Amino acid sequence: MFGYSLQLAWHSLRRTPALTALMVLSIAVGIGAAMTTLTVMRLLSGDPLPGRSQQIFYPQLDPMPNEKPRPNPPDVLDYTSAMDLWRAKRADRQALVVDSPVKLRAADSGAPATMSSMLSTHADFFPMFQVPFAYGGSWSAEDDDRRARVAVISADLNQALFGGGNSVGRSLRIRDSEVRIVGVLAPWRPTPQFYTLAGGRFSQGDTANFYRKTQDVFVPFQTALEINDGHFYQFTCWAQPPTPGHLQNAPCVWVRLWVQLDSAAKRADYERFLADYANQQQALGRIRHAGNTRLLSLMQWLDYNRVVPSDVRLQSWMALAFLAICLFNTVGLLLAKFLRRSGEIGVRRAMGASRRAIFLQCLSETGLIGLIGGTLGLALTLLGLWSVRRQPVEYADLARMDLPMFAATFALAIACSLIAGLFPAARASRIAPAMQVKTL
Numbered sequence: 001m002f003g004y005s006l007q008l009a010w011h012s013l014r015r016t017p018a019l020t021a022l023m024v025l026s027i028a029v030g031i032g033a034a035m036t037t038l039t040v041m042r043l044l045s046g047d048p049l050p051g052r053s054q055q056i057f058y059p060q061l062d063p064m065p066n067e068k069p070r071p072n073p074p075d076v077l078d079y080t081s082a083m084d085l086w087r088a089k090r091a092d093r094q095a096l097v098v099d100s101p102v103k104l105r106a107a108d109s110g111a112p113a114t115m116s117s118m119l120s121t122h123a124d125f126f127p128m129f130q131v132p133f134a135y136g137g138s139w140s141a142e143d144d145d146r147r148a149r150v151a152v153i154s155a156d157l158n159q160a161l162f163g164g165g166n167s168v169g170r171s172l173r174i175r176d177s178e179v180r181i182v183g184v185l186a187p188w189r190p191t192p193q194f195y196t197l198a199g200g201r202f203s204q205g206d207t208a209n210f211y212r213k214t215q216d217v218f219v220p221f222q223t224a225l226e227i228n229d230g231h232f233y234q235f236t237c238w239a240q241p242p243t244p245g246h247l248q249n250a251p252c253v254w255v256r257l258w259v260q261l262d263s264a265a266k267r268a269d270y271e272r273f274l275a276d277y278a279n280q281q282q283a284l285g286r287i288r289h290a291g292n293t294r295l296l297s298l299m300q301w302l303d304y305n306r307v308v309p310s311d312v313r314l315q316s317w318m319a320l321a322f323l324a325i326c327l328f329n330t331v332g333l334l335l336a337k338f339l340r341r342s343g344e345i346g347v348r349r350a351m352g353a354s355r356r357a358i359f360l361q362c363l364s365e366t367g368l369i370g371l372i373g374g375t376l377g378l379a380l381t382l383l384g385l386w387s388v389r390r391q392p393v394e395y396a397d398l399a400r401m402d403l404p405m406f407a408a409t410f411a412l413a414i415a416c417s418l419i420a421g422l423f424p425a426a427r428a429s430r431i432a433p434a435m436q437v438k439t440l
Helices: 001-015 017-044 080-086 141-145 153-160 221-227 264-283 298-304 309-342 342-350 354-391 403-429 433-438
Strands: 056-060 092-105 112-123 133-136 150-153 169-176 175-184 217-220 253-259 293-297
Touching: 001 017, 001 253, 001 354, 017 141, 017 354, 017 403, 056 264, 056 298, 080 253, 080 264, 092 153, 092 221, 150 153, 150 169, 153 175, 169 217, 175 221, 217 221, 217 253, 264 293, 293 298, 309 354, 309 403, 354 403
Parallel strands: 112 217, 150 175
Antiparallel strands: 056 253, 056 293, 092 112, 092 169, 092 253, 133 175, 150 217, 169 175
16 A cells, blocks of 8 residues: 555656645755754764763862852962862863963974873873773873873874874874873864863853864873973963962962762762862962863763854754745645645545555655755755865864764654645545546
């Protein structure tokens, strides 16, 4: 029965090629616009650590000396608080994170040094965030404690300096210091770059740092403070630092802390520990607003920082509205098409076809329109994503179709066409056969 309905639907579409083309084009354009923006939205708002994000948390407290407490604590920590929380070892894993510009070159190369980016962190950073390695591995916790001159480099830097080969054991010159490479990352680009994310809510939609590539070199936190001293950026200061760039004892917030807590009980314990620490520091006179603490999960932190650009959200709503308009147009075209076939439908009903059979035949026709429209819509989606990749935005190169969105394109096209065809099919199935046969 279903095959017969499809056969009738195909013949019906071929009899009215102009009307069929209009309906297919209407579905395809709506699907293309919607899937382009939804694909970008999905890429930018996805979970950067699937299956692990619920265990990753971002602690915050308020060291600012404001008369009144801020609505939310600062996005980053001052150095003293960050080091105290890290030394307490109250999490399953923990890492301080600071990124900064740095001048580097291969130690055995005569090539001039180039400006690059460095991440100062701890050994727990790599297993906590499931960072993949092509060669070697992370440094150890002992390397953190003894301020070892070691480094992990990105796949891009390894390609640029060492031709992509195994460079473990070779040396890298960072400013005036030499470090030994212990690991080389496999290609890795979490989206967004959550571990350095801060200030998104207050930056008026500036997402330049959210989608950039991974830092080129990773160095133990205390080692980096020695190597790159004087070249770190303060996030916010409530007084003039004694020496610009030297921030260890400065009245500034500039350090991020990430912790891994593997159970709800451990999260509750850490929240109590964070509150107790703030109260202790208030008693010592170093912190004024002890009650302004917070422990957000990774996904809560991304949501708080609004990592999806506002223009992408607006484009998504506009594309869905455009798809709705296309569906209304398709409903009108289908209604006109089915009612023009009133005589044919009346004859079929007079010959014994049930209302259900007529309804299924019309839905088969709309489903076939959706399938053809989905194929054309997929091509338009790919074209739309290509145009996004040509735009001068930081996330442009991420706009690519994946298998789930590929399947969703056809599912959405068929679903939309069936929804559009429900009313016209219902009207067609209610045509009175006697009245139509009399007019033949």
